[in-house]
Amino acid sequence: MKTILIVDDEPRTRLGIQKTLVAWSAGRHRIESAASGVQALEWLETNTAHIIITDVRMPEVDGLQMLERLSMWGPLPVVIVISGYAEFEYAKKSLQLGVFEYILKPLDKSILIDAVQRAFELDSGRERLDAMEKLVDRKLLEVGRDEARYATAIKDAISYIYAHLHEPISMKQVAELLHLNASYFSVLFKEQTGVTFSDYLTRRRLQKAKELLVTTRIPIWEIAEKVGYQTDKYFIKVFKDNEGTSPSQYRHQVLDTEQSIQ
Known part of the structure; x- marks a missing residue:
């Protein structure tokens, strides 16, 4: 079972995303959430996320800072960034970190689900590529x-x-x-x-x-x-x-x- 981690300090947004994805997933995926970048990093120390959906602006450690720290541990999972601000610097930094998708708030449920579906396709492709590379000794x-x-x-x-x-x-x-x-x-x-x-x-x-x-x-x-x-x-x-x-x-x-x- 693959895992999606939702990271957002706004309870209404976080719970809304979680509810939408739980209904869409219908038990096929594990849907976890964290209320801050710090909490997410602590969770990721002992757990694996295949897809991360994170807000940009959060106290203490924002979404991009969280991803920068996470990238020091190894390859990032597939990342979807959400933001209430159409700011060029956020988008630019996201691209530099290899973020898969950048979605603006308020979130459209169909756009969110489409992004998650495409993120899973990318994740599966990565796994197959890794396995094929291991084929040759x-x-x-x-x-x-x-x-x-x-x-x-x-x-x-x-x-x-x-x-x-x-x-x-x-x-x-x-x-x-x-x-x-x-x-x-x-x-x-x-x-x-x-x-x-x-x-x-x-x-x-x-x-x-x-x-x-x-x-x-x-x-x-x-x-x-x-x-x-x-x-x-x-x-x-x-x-x-x-x-x-x-x-x-x-x-x-x-x-x-x-x-x-x-």
Whole structure:
């Protein structure tokens, strides 16, 4: 469930926006509110907002100051600024902060809802882009780019891994196939590729898993088998440890093509 945070020191406006969005959302989204920029920042320390709707003029910390502080914590969520003043400096500063929409009071409900719908579209687009960027393992790209200069044994090891991802693979096993001492092979692999054998194998398995997640609808347990994991539970743990999200969440982020909120 995604969250909208409304920040406005005027109770009537704040409650009016909240009531409108609660009715529109019909329980699909979490609608929160804060009576000041200070209160909003305190709430955001332990909570996540996907969309922020904030007034400009507020005591202590105004809307733009709040956004400036929030931007120091990381990328801003999608922001809609509301103001009772058509002042150029407010609009200019909003643009500089990357604010999505600037709406003047008194608020028209249809304009507000339209802005929120478009804000959710942008938020979903950001999530899909982030997930797609994670699809490619840059370290694997580096290894592949330099493969031509590797020793024959390392090239053969990489080829073997790629062809047998669905099988149990150990470094000792691959070293024996190449007629090399396991310790020597371990040092040579790390020296030439820049990553350990174990790290490369995990990256290659997860790369294949991500490709299957976004190009097929086969279940998670079957993907786990196809990339060499004996149980889906362990596969999910490894995937989450490395990617920061579960395989099903990753698939949802990339494949969710919903373009509007009905």
